[in-house]
Amino acid sequence: MNAPTLPAIAILLLAGGLASAQSPLFSSRVEGVRVDVLATQNGRPIPGLGPADFEVRDNGVVQTIDLVNVGDVPVNAVLTLDVSDSVSGPRLASLQRAGNALLDGLTRDDFAALVTFNQMVVRQVPLTRQVEPVREALGQAQGFGDTALADASLGAMLLGDTDAGRTLIVIFSDGVDTASVTRPELVLETARRVNAIVYAVSTSGETPRFLRDLAAATSGRVLDIGRTGDPGPAFLEILQEFRRRYLVTYTPAGVDKAGWHKLEVRVKRSGARVQARTGYFSSQR
Amino acid sequence: MCRVGRARRTPLAIVVALLAFTCALEAGAQGRGWDSTFIEQWVSALETHVPGTLDAPLAGTAAWDTDDLRKLWRDIHVLLTLVVAPRTTRFSVPPLLFETGPRSRERVWFGLKKEEREVFEELATRVRRRGVTSVAHRAAILHTDILTRASSIAAPSDAAGPATRWFIGDGTGIGSTGQSLHWEIARRVLTAVEPDPRRDVFVRDWYRATVAMGQATEYFDAMQMKQALLLFPDDSELLLLAGAEREAFATPLFQAFAKSLDGSARLTGIESADAELNAASSFYRRALAARPEFPEARVRLGRVLTMQAHYADAVGLLRQALSADLDASQKYLALLFLGDALEGAGDPAAALESLEQAAAIAPRSRAPYLGIARLSRERGDLKRTVSSLDRALADTAVEEVAEPMWVYRALPGLRRASLVDELRARAAADRP
Numbered sequence: 001m002n003a004p005t006l007p008a009i010a011i012l013l014l015a016g017g018l019a020s021a022q023s024p025l026f027s028s029r030v031e032g033v034r035v036d037v038l039a040t041q042n043g044r045p046i047p048g049l050g051p052a053d054f055e056v057r058d059n060g061v062v063q064t065i066d067l068v069n070v071g072d073v074p075v076n077a078v079l080t081l082d083v084s085d086s087v088s089g090p091r092l093a094s095l096q097r098a099g100n101a102l103l104d105g106l107t108r109d110d111f112a113a114l115v116t117f118n119q120m121v122v123r124q125v126p127l128t129r130q131v132e133p134v135r136e137a138l139g140q141a142q143g144f145g146d147t148a149l150a151d152a153s154l155g156a157m158l159l160g161d162t163d164a165g166r167t168l169i170v171i172f173s174d175g176v177d178t179a180s181v182t183r184p185e186l187v188l189e190t191a192r193r194v195n196a197i198v199y200a201v202s203t204s205g206e207t208p209r210f211l212r213d214l215a216a217a218t219s220g221r222v223l224d225i226g227r228t229g230d231p232g233p234a235f236l237e238i239l240q241e242f243r244r245r246y247l248v249t250y251t252p253a254g255v256d257k258a259g260w261h262k263l264e265v266r267v268k269r270s271g272a273r274v275q276a277r278t279g280y281f282s283s284q285r
Numbered sequence: 286m287c288r289v290g291r292a293r294r295t296p297l298a299i300v301v302a303l304l305a306f307t308c309a310l311e312a313g314a315q316g317r318g319w320d321s322t323f324i325e326q327w328v329s330a331l332e333t334h335v336p337g338t339l340d341a342p343l344a345g346t347a348a349w350d351t352d353d354l355r356k357l358w359r360d361i362h363v364l365l366t367l368v369v370a371p372r373t374t375r376f377s378v379p380p381l382l383f384e385t386g387p388r389s390r391e392r393v394w395f396g397l398k399k400e401e402r403e404v405f406e407e408l409a410t411r412v413r414r415r416g417v418t419s420v421a422h423r424a425a426i427l428h429t430d431i432l433t434r435a436s437s438i439a440a441p442s443d444a445a446g447p448a449t450r451w452f453i454g455d456g457t458g459i460g461s462t463g464q465s466l467h468w469e470i471a472r473r474v475l476t477a478v479e480p481d482p483r484r485d486v487f488v489r490d491w492y493r494a495t496v497a498m499g500q501a502t503e504y505f506d507a508m509q510m511k512q513a514l515l516l517f518p519d520d521s522e523l524l525l526l527a528g529a530e531r532e533a534f535a536t537p538l539f540q541a542f543a544k545s546l547d548g549s550a551r552l553t554g555i556e557s558a559d560a561e562l563n564a565a566s567s568f569y570r571r572a573l574a575a576r577p578e579f580p581e582a583r584v585r586l587g588r589v590l591t592m593q594a595h596y597a598d599a600v601g602l603l604r605q606a607l608s609a610d611l612d613a614s615q616k617y618l619a620l621l622f623l624g625d626a627l628e629g630a631g632d633p634a635a636a637l638e639s640l641e642q643a644a645a646i647a648p649r650s651r652a653p654y655l656g657i658a659r660l661s662r663e664r665g666d667l668k669r670t671v672s673s674l675d676r677a678l679a680d681t682a683v684e685e686v687a688e689p690m691w692v693y694r695a696l697p698g699l700r701r702a703s704l705v706d707e708l709r710a711r712a713a714a715d716r717p
Contacts, residue, residue, distance in 0.1 A: 155678050
């Protein structure tokens with residue numbers, strides 16, 4: 001979402017290579033701003049929208065839309081799973097099945113990564129097109145320890161923060177944060193700046209406010225499946241919904257480049273509802 | 286009036302204790318069929334128990350059930366009354382120290398039968414001979430040892446008793462047990478210390494040690510804390526522990542637990558997160574007022590002020606703390622918190638530097654690297670972002686990570702874990 005400068009992208013390529021040989025290639029479209037948009041009508045995604053159907057205001061200035069993609073941009077799915085003490089036994093097994101179901105839904109062009117967390121946040125597998133290592137790590141997960149939800153969210157967002165493809169962070173947690181070091185407000189601040197959409201699956205019965213705020217900050221959503229719910233259907237619903245989101249690209253014009261940009265996105269259809277970021281931060285001058 | 290405790294039932298579970306305070310003791314219930322066994326065995330146990338060991342006197346006392354302990358409570362009160370006032374003929378058993386239920390004001394007066402009085406007078410003579418203060422010290426250690434060395438056989442209170450211990454996990458109660466009367470008996474006996482328990486170093490150190498011992502296992506006993514502060518309101522160590530307790534209560538873990546209960550503040554004593562942070566801040570400030578050179582209190586207050594968004598004050602305090610001679614873990618925490626405060630104060634470059642210093646002190650830690658990764662990204666240093674993220678999210682065995690923040694709530698207790706053993710040694714040296 002942010003619009004890094006050309007030198008920054010060069011560093012990003014290098015950094016990506018350091019992180020993993022299997023990291024996705026990064027886009028060279030550095031001057032554009034990409035806005036991930038979920039457009040719905042009567043609660044259902046609207047198909048077939050093009051550039052003329054959207055209106056984007058950047059700091060109040062109407063922008064010319066260059067491109068609208070849907071479904072054809074590879075997904076970077078970062079599975080971020082709570083493996084604390086309370087997620088063990090049958091719940092862990094259902095979580096593992098849900099993770100595998102989501103992996104089944106990825107295409108050959110998509111990437112997946114696995115982050116697990118209790119009091120310790122661990123990148124089990126970096127972004128990769130090969131899902132087998134992800135499945136293997138998922139199968140080896142064990143439930144123990146406390147819950148560092150904010151730390152894990154931050155780690156996952158930074159891990160998935162790339163200009164290539166579209167990053168979907170799927171966070172599963174069954175309880176409150178008991179162990180994070182990072183203050184939630186700092187994580188939310190990062191959420192407003194990174195190029196990732198957070199969907200959260202909560203089983204707490206009463207979704208923690210942090211998760212709701214995090215999803216809202218990235219234009220994602222929280223699915224509360226209750227204390228005994230199976231996360232499998234929720235994971236699949238998330239992936240299906242994510243694939244129906246539009247990626248609206250424009251080149252900012254008529255606005256100062258540096259700083260926070262307020263975004264307003266609408267679909268020019270009666271009754272259409274839009275879920276998109278409320279802004280982005282650019283360091284470009 | 287309530288009490289809240291928190292501890293780990295297992296290394297990964299949590300216990301919370303709270304008191305409902307509705308059950309006054311049956312003051313004169315033993316008038317008929319009084320059994321001298323309990324008070325006689327108790328006095329003998331005080332005289333013969335070797336502090337810190339699971340010996341026969343300890344095991345015998347630990348095996349008593351709640352009814353036995355209630356009888357003992359009554360008898361101890363009679364005994365201690367006769368020790369200081371031998372001519373007393375009418376007695377009334379006081380309520381438990383914090384009891385505020387409607388029956389707590391009921392006082393039943395009773396006398397002693399001849400044979401009963403003879404037993405008490407003989408025991409009172411033994412206590413006076415050894416000194417009531419020495420006996421009280423040894424009693425406190427005896428009951429502490431029961432709860433720490435013989436907890437598996439120590440009887441909890443019945444469900445309607447003075448305390449309930451709640452196990453909590455992921456922010457909700459997952460079970461409860463009764464709270465043992467042993468703590469209450471130890472507190473009661475220590476009130477008999479002469480000339481004044483408030484001027485007795487052993488009493489002060491017993492409260493320091495037992496509160497710290499609880500906190501080391503994340504067991505927060507607000508009643509013990511409250512009685513400690515009633516006796517020693519200006520003790521910097523106790524004030525620090527009190528601040529740590531309230532800081533813990535401000536965390537999402539305790540907040541979610543409190544909200545999961547109806548009438549949470551009344552039942553648990555846990556207030557809102559803001560109120561708990563205010564309380565923590567107040568205790569830390571009092572600790573610093575009592576002992577201006579107390580870097581541990583300064584470090585923790587700095588964190589609380591950051592949580593309260595008082596960034597400039599936090600920066601000043603933490604820098605002041607860092608100018609003192611801190612041990613490695615305190616220095617690490619101070620730098621970590623300073624990084625957070627500096628970022629809040631609008632100086633991300635200095636924040637990054639502080640986090641890097643923290644990471645240098647504790648290279649096997651995790652916490653600084655997430656912050657470094659985040660701040661590096663903000664600055665466009667993507668190479669540093671990735672390398673720090675690699676460290677923060679590395680797939681390392683848990684036991685190979687040394688992260689003080691994982692035990693932050695327990696840290697003041699852990700740092701004082703040897704106090705109980707020191708007290709035991711002092712009590713052993715004072716053996717009659």
